[in-house]
Structure formats: C-alpha cells, structure tokens
Amino acid sequence: MADQDSLEQLYADFANLNMEGGWHRRFPALWPEPRRNFLPHVWHYAQVKPILDRAGQLVDTTQAERRNLTMFNPVEGNIYSTVRTIVAAYQMIRPGEVARSHRHTPNALRLILEGRGTYTVVDGTQVEMRPGDVLLTPSMAWHSHANGGTEDCYWMDFLDVPLVHLLEPMFYEPHPDGIEANPSSVETAPIAFRWEDTCAQLDAQQARTGANQAVSVKLGPAQLSSIALSMHRIPAGAATELQRTTANSIFAVVRGSGCSEIDGESHTWGFGDTIAVPAWRPFRHLADESAVILEVSDAPVLEAFGWLRQQKS
C-alpha cells in the first residue's frame, strides 16, 4: 500500500525543492503599510570630531586613503546603512593629504563642515570645497580630493551604496594614473552648490513667505539619479510641517540648533549633526536658534516606481 500522504510530507517535499507554500509562509510577504525596519537616530558631530582627530593621529593615508566613519543605523543585524538606501559618513583630511581618484556606480555627495584649502577633482574639473558647500560625484564620475591648505578639513559623505547593494550593480575602479592629470580649476560647476548661492536662494524664498516661516530650496537641477537634495532654513522658534513620506531621508545640520520630533520622540541636534529619518515615520524639525539643514533623500527612486507617498498634517 502506498504511503499515506500528509500535509507534513507535502511541506517537506516542496521545501526540498527550495519552495514555499504561499498559504503558510513563515514570514508574511505583504503588509498594510511600511514597516518600522530602520530606526530614527541622531549622531552628534561634537562626539564624532574628537574621534576623527584621534584617527588623524593614529591612521595615516597609507592605511586609510579615505579616513571616514560611516554611521550605521542601530537596528539589529545592520552594520553599514544609515537608512535603507543611503549611507552617511564623516570624513577628515589633514593638510598635505591626497585621496587618489576612483569611480564607482554608487552616486555620492559631500557636505563640507569645517576647514579651508581642500579641493576635489571630478571628471577633470577641480573645485575648491568650502564650509556649507555641497559637491556631487555622480555615478561613474572620476573623483579625488586633496588638502592643499593648512587646516584639517571635515565633511560629510552620502552615498547610495546600500541601494546598489540591494540591486547588485556594483562596479568600482581606481584611476589608472592615480590622480587625473591637468585638471581645470573652476569656481562654478554643475556639481557644486555654493553656500553663498544657497543662502541667496533661501533669502529670496524667505522674502516671499515672511521671516518666521521655514523655507526650503532644492539643490538642482538634479545630477544624481537616486538622491534628491534640499536645503531647509528654519527661523528660531519655527518648525517644519509635520509630515511622513515613503522616502528615506537623512538630514545634516549646517547651521543652528534645535530638535526633531520623529515618531513622537524628540531628538536634539546642533551643528554638524546627522539625523536619520526612515520611511513613513512622522517627523518635523524645530529650531531653537535659526537653523539650516540639508535633506538627502531617496525620493527619486520611489518616484521612479510610483511609490512616493507624502502626507502632511
């Protein structure tokens, strides 16, 4: 007589074929709204800077050509991503140091915090980097940087590397000559958003809306296919609108101090701090002293697939 069939046997048989029955998944595949997989979190530059300085003493450029500290979201199992699709890092470069040219599929950008005398070379164009500037290195653009000044220079990097990890199209190569020869030095470039220009745009926006309202400008036209950039100014005592979005965002404090209410919890911040706001967490920013914050968001990715939802209340 044939063996009696059973559900147990059925499950074992399809598991042996690397298959799962949709009616008895161990983990659901669909759920009603975005999960809280990543956590809101703030990294404080005042705590990071002394560590960067110590790294500057202990770790030279033969060990770490790019002396950076990545911020990993404190969610179990994660040791890299700041939010699902983007990683942020602090970086410090000392006078005389050079990071050779390379290129990669991930998009990247930098926000300069402190120090003068550094420059970056992006696809043959050399641009000085000054505090408050945002500089882009789009996918597959050659890029190097060097500190030709007398001050240590500190900045923040943002890259869509976690998104590239998820989708797999990672390519990376060092420049065959080490650094690009004979770059042309320019003051303005499509990849450079100067602090003075950003302030002028925020001033113009502020003149239209009134002195007590939060205003924002987009840094564009967009050069990075996966990342949207906005600069927000929040006057002292003002706040941004309470909102939530399916986009994942990282905010960096360029000026001022205040706090962010994220999912009902308050997180204080000041100059140079980094604020992770994962998708679908209601949030707003409030300034104690007039603040400017950079928003780095994966909204273009969500938008490309028709998945961008934003709610303001």
Ligand SMILES: [Fe+2]
């Ligand atoms: Fe790079």
